[in-house]
Amino acid sequence: MSDPVRQQYELLPYPARDPRDEAQRLIEGSPSHLLELNHYLFAGARDFAHGFRALVAGGGTGDALIMLAQHLKDKGCPAEIVYLDLSAAARKIAEERARVRNLDGITFMTGSLLDLPGLGLAPFDYIDCCGVLHHLPDPAAGLAALTQVLAPDGGMGVMVYGALGRTGVYPMQAMLKTLTAQAPAPARTPAAQLATARDLLKQLPATNWLRRNPAIGDHLAGGDAGLHDLLLHAQDRAYSVAELVELAQSAGLEVAAFIEPWRYDPASYLSDAGVLHRLVGLDMIARAAFAEQLAGNLKRHIVYLARQGRARQAVARPDDRVMVPVLRADSGELAAALRDRHSLKVAIDGLDLKVPVPPHAAEILGAIDGRRSIADIHMAVGAKTEALKSWAAFKPAFDRVYHTFNSLNRLFLQRAAS
Numbered sequence: 326m327s328d329p330v331r332q333q334y335e336l337l338p339y340p341a342r343d344p345r346d347e348a349q350r351l352i353e354g355s356p357s358h359l360l361e362l363n364h365y366l367f368a369g370a371r372d373f374a375h376g377f378r379a380l381v382a383g384g385g386t387g388d389a390l391i392m393l394a395q396h397l398k399d400k401g402c403p404a405e406i407v408y409l410d411l412s413a414a415a416r417k418i419a420e421e422r423a424r425v426r427n428l429d430g431i432t433f434m435t436g437s438l439l440d441l442p443g444l445g446l447a448p449f450d451y452i453d454c455c456g457v458l459h460h461l462p463d464p465a466a467g468l469a470a471l472t473q474v475l476a477p478d479g480g481m482g483v484m485v486y487g488a489l490g491r492t493g494v495y496p497m498q499a500m501l502k503t504l505t506a507q508a509p510a511p512a513r514t515p516a517a518q519l520a521t522a523r524d525l526l527k528q529l530p531a532t533n534w535l536r537r538n539p540a541i542g543d544h545l546a547g548g549d550a551g552l553h554d555l556l557l558h559a560q561d562r563a564y565s566v567a568e569l570v571e572l573a574q575s576a577g578l579e580v581a582a583f584i585e586p587w588r589y590d591p592a593s594y595l596s597d598a599g600v601l602h603r604l605v606g607l608d609m610i611a612r613a614a615f616a617e618q619l620a621g622n623l624k625r626h627i628v629y630l631a632r633q634g635r636a637r638q639a640v641a642r643p644d645d646r647v648m649v650p651v652l653r654a655d656s657g658e659l660a661a662a663l664r665d666r667h668s669l670k671v672a673i674d675g676l677d678l679k680v681p682v683p684p685h686a687a688e689i690l691g692a693i694d695g696r697r698s699i700a701d702i703h704m705a706v707g708a709k710t711e712a713l714k715s716w717a718a719f720k721p722a723f724d725r726v727y728h729t730f731n732s733l734n735r736l737f738l739q740r741a742a743s
């Protein structure tokens with residue numbers, strides 16, 4: 326546990342959140358969206374009605390906690406969620422957000438995740454640890470501590486910073502350390518350091534890598550807490566895909582999925598069939614490492630981790646026609662928006678891409694209602710569209726639609742009861 330880290334988050338809980346906003350909107354993201362974690366860690370088969378124990382480790386101001394607790398409440402599922410953070414100030418905000426939403430079943434704790442193995446807590450089915458491990462002096466020790474309190478068939482959603490996508494951040498941090506060290510004592514306060522950071526940002530030459538990095542925007546726009554988190558952090562490091570895989574392995578875990586999957590697929594960026602052909606034999610990890618080097622803008626890595634040997638079986642697949650496809654709630658209008666369109670625009674972290682819309686996407690997505698199985702969707706779509714009448718014609722069309730929208734993190738699978 327590092328005191329400067331605790332001090333920073335006591336002073337500037339991150340991300341800055343106003344509990345009153347809970348009356349207006351639910352912040353949803355990754356990891357820990359319920360559809361996502363069920364799909365990638367429980368093969369879509371987790372029956373939440375029979376209890377679910379989750380830990381939000383380094384829960385900060387509560388984004389993942391609130392989303393997960395609200396999703397479980399919306400499903401009417403009794404869950405136990407433990408929230409843990411070093412910062413009492415962050416906890417206060419998270420607690421108030423939960424109170425505004427009338428979320429119960431949450432135990433709030435203040436302390437270090439390194440102490441978890443000694444706390445006598447029952448094992449957790451799921452652990453969220455988002456943006457925390459890279460702030461520990463020894464991230465591997467942190468992940469090992471989390472793994473000790475994970476149920477044997479449980480899994481984790483983890484986010485750590487991405488090295489290439491943060492190009493320019495660490496030279497800027499180093500410059501600010503130099504400026505602080507050279508400053509008189511009164512100019513070493515967090516407020517004075519923030520002012521210095523803002524001054525320096527304004528003067529960066531056009532060739533400076535931070536200035537040239539289009540992926541770094543949200544922290545810069547995030548007010549004091551965001552700027553401090555990005556440029557003045559007492560302790561942070563970033564990971565390449567290969568280093569993240571090594572970190573997972575050190576704790577006996579493996580990557581079940583990278584989120585969003587399309588960003589970790591070289592085929593999302595390349596059109597040359599010859600180049601793509603050479604990548605066909607690579608496994609998911611090697612393809613992800615290649616995609617990271619290719620895109621250059623992955624400033625954070627979000628992964629679902631399962632115990633070694635369990636990752637393949639943990640992920641839901643569209644091979645079984647009883648599986649039920651489910652769209653993220655905010656995708657409801659997708660089918661209508663896709664009608665007569667051949668491509669979708671995706672803009673993220675400085676990159677604009679056009680994703681081809683597979684044939685029959687509008688019909689197939691339009692038939693997804695969260696209850697129909699793949700077989701039911703075939704019946705519904707086949708009854709209206711002659712070209713999809715036979716299973717042999719429908720299944721490849723479904724698979725293409727599934728692949729595209731699952732990659733975009735819009736479409737998931739679950740078993741009927743879950």
Ligand SMILES: C[S@@+](CC[C@H](N)C(=O)[O-])C[C@H]1O[C@@H](n2cnc3c(N)ncnc32)[C@H](O)[C@@H]1O
Pocket residue numbers: 326327330331334339340382383384385386387388389409410411412415436437438439454455456457460461554
């Ligand atoms: C960048 S914030 C992320 C908060 C939250 N997980 C999110 O994604 O919005 C990092 C959080 O980790 C907490 N933290 C850092 N080291 C910790 C430790 N050893 N044990 C528990 N929490 C820790 C900090 O207090 C801070 O609230």
